[in-house]
Amino acid sequence: MASGIKDKVAILGMGCSKFGERWDKEADDLMVEAYEEALADAGIETKQINAAWLSSASEDQHVGKSGVPLAIALRLPYIPVTRVENYCASGTEAFRGAVYAVASGAADIALAMGVEKLKDTGYGGLPQRSRGVLNSMSWANFSAPGAFAQLAAAYRTKHGVAQEDIKRAMAQISVKSHDNGAKNPKAHLRNKINIDTVLGAPTVAEPLGLYDCCGVSDGAACAIVTTPEIAKSLGKHDIVSVKALQLSVSNGQEASHNSWDGSHFVTTRTASKRAYTEAGIADPRKELSLIEVHDCFSITELVTMEDLFISREGEAVKDVLDGFYKPQRGVPRPIDGGLQCLGQPIRPPGLRMIYEIYLQMLGRAGPRQRQDEPRLGLTHNLGGFPHQNVCSISIIGRYGV
Numbered sequence: 001m002a003s004g005i006k007d008k009v010a011i012l013g014m015g016c017s018k019f020g021e022r023w024d025k026e027a028d029d030l031m032v033e034a035y036e037e038a039l040a041d042a043g044i045e046t047k048q049i050n051a052a053w054l055s056s057a058s059e060d061q062h063v064g065k066s067g068v069p070l071a072i073a074l075r076l077p078y079i080p081v082t083r084v085e086n087y088c089a090s091g092t093e094a095f096r097g098a099v100y101a102v103a104s105g106a107a108d109i110a111l112a113m114g115v116e117k118l119k120d121t122g123y124g125g126l127p128q129r130s131r132g133v134l135n136s137m138s139w140a141n142f143s144a145p146g147a148f149a150q151l152a153a154a155y156r157t158k159h160g161v162a163q164e165d166i167k168r169a170m171a172q173i174s175v176k177s178h179d180n181g182a183k184n185p186k187a188h189l190r191n192k193i194n195i196d197t198v199l200g201a202p203t204v205a206e207p208l209g210l211y212d213c214c215g216v217s218d219g220a221a222c223a224i225v226t227t228p229e230i231a232k233s234l235g236k237h238d239i240v241s242v243k244a245l246q247l248s249v250s251n252g253q254e255a256s257h258n259s260w261d262g263s264h265f266v267t268t269r270t271a272s273k274r275a276y277t278e279a280g281i282a283d284p285r286k287e288l289s290l291i292e293v294h295d296c297f298s299i300t301e302l303v304t305m306e307d308l309f310i311s312r313e314g315e316a317v318k319d320v321l322d323g324f325y326k327p328q329r330g331v332p333r334p335i336d337g338g339l340q341c342l343g344q345p346i347r348p349p350g351l352r353m354i355y356e357i358y359l360q361m362l363g364r365a366g367p368r369q370r371q372d373e374p375r376l377g378l379t380h381n382l383g384g385f386p387h388q389n390v391c392s393i394s395i396i397g398r399y400g401v
Helices: 027-042 059-063 068-074 090-104 133-138 144-159 163-181 195-199 228-233 266-279 298-307 316-321 338-342 349-362
Strands: 010-016 051-055 081-084 109-117 203-205 218-226 240-249 290-292 376-385 388-398
Touching (some): 010 027, 010 228, 027 218, 051 068, 051 090, 081 090, 090 109, 090 240, 090 349, 163 195, 163 298, 163 316, 240 266, 240 349, 266 298, 266 376, 266 388, 290 349, 338 349
Antiparallel strands (some): 109 218, 376 388
């Protein structure tokens, strides 16, 4: 029976580019920016890396197909390089490939990279590209804000939440994210905002306003992983290890009939349960120190708090309004500003979230460092729409905890 990967793989080093409108940089420049930080942090040389995984999406615009762009950008020594794509879970998917390679013994040291330059596409939101004939038969032509606005309506209806309460809770989420982002030098948006600004902003898709929606950006993030034994031999003392990696993918059931009421994410509930079992977590509300959640829209973050079993079903609005998720209370999320402030380059965010958890575990997060010493952190990615999506969960923490 599968036993999982808890504490079998250590993070040797991580790096992250600045996120934003990086008009002066190509995708390979962003990869190098993230890689140089990761390599210096790991304390190794490029020739010591045995295998690598690259995640990117808009290959026709900039990065290109295959693993070749990563191998060229980093001058990797003719090692296996695999390019992966799995919607917004792609960064974590690249990390999963590298982690599993080390856990299986196929590699001593492996690398994962996520990169995207969405601003170069010239598209205001996520680029609309061909999904293939099969997807197009079952995937209606709609907008992302519209789909997630329907999630808000379904949640409000199911739990009897007043419209003004859910609007105020979402506004509080946006204000919190911008407060956190203002402390992050690598964030795209670093201006604080207030509740009145959020509530008075133009409506995008009711009840979502301008500040309830994340923007798009350019960026890259990188992780280098190895075994705890090798990490110790390289002089690492405060080791951060992988506790769990789980993935759940919609099978069409949510979109097929009324067994799903549209108020939650089936995949997130499934992946998080598996991840908690793998990591040995019995009560995530008490045991997790911080969470990086896929806050593409404020309503996504709110609903996800219940799907991760942090808030009880129907009580996330109350927890948000009570301040449970603020940085120095309860379980803060996302403490680096999240997608709302770093933007959504699609493929790097999973690795960027792990980067933040890693910094927090080592006490390197600067002004946004959690005061209470963190022990376990969770990252969550969601690619697609409420009715059809891919969800990835990672749990990272101090080795041996």
